[in-house]
Amino acid sequence: MQCLGQYRNIGETNVKKAEYIEKYGEEAYRRKQEKDRAYRLANKERVKERYQAWLVANKDKVAEYKHQWYKDNIEHIREQRHNYYVTHRHHVSKAGEKLKLYCCEDVSLIENYELAKADNFVGWEVHHRLETHTSDGERRLVDLSVDELKALDMYYHRPAFELVYLRKSEHAALHMVGHEVSIETRAKISNSLYAKQRAV
Numbered sequence: 001m002q003c004l005g006q007y008r009n010i011g012e013t014n015v016k017k018a019e020y021i022e023k024y025g026e027e028a029y030r031r032k033q034e035k036d037r038a039y040r041l042a043n044k045e046r047v048k049e050r051y052q053a054w055l056v057a058n059k060d061k062v063a064e065y066k067h068q069w070y071k072d073n074i075e076h077i078r079e080q081r082h083n084y085y086v087t088h089r090h091h092v093s094k095a096g097e098k099l100k101l102y103c104c105e106d107v108s109l110i111e112n113y114e115l116a117k118a119d120n121f122v123g124w125e126v127h128h129r130l131e132t133h134t135s136d137g138e139r140r141l142v143d144l145s146v147d148e149l150k151a152l153d154m155y156y157h158r159p160a161f162e163l164v165y166l167r168k169s170e171h172a173a174l175h176m177v178g179h180e181v182s183i184e185t186r187a188k189i190s191n192s193l194y195a196k197q198r199a200v
Contacts, residue, residue, distance in 0.1 A: 017029065104158065104159060107160070109161075110165060124165050128155065128158065131143055
């Protein structure tokens with residue numbers, strides 16, 4: 001089924017590539033790839049519409065194919081999940097070690113620590129409150145930079161109440177307050193968020 005390319009058997013794509021190269025040569029395969037890519041770019045909307053129409057017309061086939069694909073690739077999927085878990089676990093311990101540089105107290109006292117821990121700290125960042133707020137909690141007119149905090153000896157070994165866990169998007173938004181964002185940058189951010197949502 002041509003529109004189910006993303007659900008092919010894991011090794012199937014490589015086999016087809018090898019067969020094509022063996023039959024027509026490496027250069028012909030490269031030209032074919034470039035031609036296909038150029039066609040997709042030139043006819044992006046048309047390809048998308050055809051794909052969506054095909055999905056609607058073959059809804060049951062797609063569901064059946066996905067189910068079969070999952071069954072055929074369950075071992076590979078489990079291996080990927082295990083590898084992700086191992087990498088993830090390493091990331092968590094590494095984040096904990098790095099955090100000790102910033103906080104001179106027990107890191108579990110940092111605000112939102114439990115929420116971040118529930119997500120294994122993925123997608124969370126530690127924010128220094130003094131970058132954006134005064135010690136009284138009022139928003140600064142101009143943020144302090146990391147270098148300025150370091151020069152003031154207020155960046156490393158800080159008490160837990162000066163730090164807070166924020167989601168990456170919240171952290172970025174906090175630092176963007178008062179900064180004008182160009183239309184191009186807004187479009188790039190919007191496109192990247194859209195791509196992430198489609199991937200999920």
